[in-house]
Amino acid sequence: MKVSLTYVSQTLVEPTQARVAHGQVALSGRDLRLSYDKRTVVDGAAIELRQGAVTALLGPNGSGKSTLLRSLARLHRPDAGTVRLDRADGSGGSGEVADGEDALALHPKEFARRVTLLSQSRPTPSGVTVRDVVAYGRHPYRGRFRTADPDGPRAVAHAMEVTGVATMADRGVDELSGGELQRVWLATCLAQDTGVLLLDEPTTYLDLRYQVELLDLVRDLARVHGVAVGVVLHDLDQAAAVADHVVVLHQGVVRASGPAAEVLTGELLTEVYGIHVDVYTHPITGRTCCEAVSRHDVRRAAAAAV
Numbered sequence: 001m002k003v004s005l006t007y008v009s010q011t012l013v014e015p016t017q018a019r020v021a022h023g024q025v026a027l028s029g030r031d032l033r034l035s036y037d038k039r040t041v042v043d044g045a046a047i048e049l050r051q052g053a054v055t056a057l058l059g060p061n062g063s064g065k066s067t068l069l070r071s072l073a074r075l076h077r078p079d080a081g082t083v084r085l086d087r088a089d090g091s092g093g094s095g096e097v098a099d100g101e102d103a104l105a106l107h108p109k110e111f112a113r114r115v116t117l118l119s120q121s122r123p124t125p126s127g128v129t130v131r132d133v134v135a136y137g138r139h140p141y142r143g144r145f146r147t148a149d150p151d152g153p154r155a156v157a158h159a160m161e162v163t164g165v166a167t168m169a170d171r172g173v174d175e176l177s178g179g180e181l182q183r184v185w186l187a188t189c190l191a192q193d194t195g196v197l198l199l200d201e202p203t204t205y206l207d208l209r210y211q212v213e214l215l216d217l218v219r220d221l222a223r224v225h226g227v228a229v230g231v232v233l234h235d236l237d238q239a240a241a242v243a244d245h246v247v248v249l250h251q252g253v254v255r256a257s258g259p260a261a262e263v264l265t266g267e268l269l270t271e272v273y274g275i276h277v278d279v280y281t282h283p284i285t286g287r288t289c290c291e292a293v294s295r296h297d298v299r300r301a302a303a304a305a306v
């Protein structure tokens, strides 16, 4: 089978938009208060997504990760606080900290050319092919009368190729498995060719190979192509493997934020998740591993010690 995300760093065509200034803040939220029907679920949150870096949002169920991510994507309007978007070429901000533009004030098409979100669930359209759905990612580049989008065909073909859905281009999306559909949505985001990529639990539905390859792709998009990635993950090992920065939410408050290697400690994770978590370096791979200790593990260890 020809599909492969693995070789994306070799095959990814140069993005059509200039992306430089790795490390500069591309999208930021400050002092965000987010609510549903007057119930505040995120309070005082700050987050920065930097060009060329992957930032993972972590935390228990209901801690506010998706809501925070959606607020950065303008899908959840904050009660308080700001969301600011810097220019990909760095012209909208100043050095380390972006001043940027008020993301909420941008024209929807302008925003969609710069930020995309792979959300947790999307309605599956019926009667449309995979190629149609991926081509939808080009909507911000089309004019009122569907005027030419010269980069469109190349971007769509390439997005399908690197996500492994090119071979199913003519199939109806309503006949795909959950994992296939997830890759089609990811291809749609990639076809949108934005400098900021937001992903809400993107490995859901994917089998082991595609989970690993998706995370490789995410890392390449950041490191090779300068994309600022914000990703909600539940798997702490995956987060440790892919993220440069992590933001840990607990009960709607940012409990810790910073370089992954510094933030991911057993002490913090044990406190936040309410279960004992061991963090150690794998003796062979050198990777950071986060392992929750179950009651059965404790019993086994006690029995072995006798």
Ligand SMILES: Nc1ncnc2c1ncn2[C@@H]1O[C@H](COP(=O)(O)OP(=O)(O)OP(=O)(O)O)[C@@H](O)[C@H]1O
Pocket: 036, 041, 059, 060, 061, 062, 063, 064, 065, 066, 067, 068
């Ligand atoms: N549409 C909604 N209407 C009302 N409350 C909501 C809605 N969506 C989420 N919430 C509530 O907001 C809080 C934060 O939810 P959110 O989905 O952001 O958390 P999360 O950290 O992403 O959770 P999970 O890990 O379970 O996906 C939760 O208490 C949740 O019940």
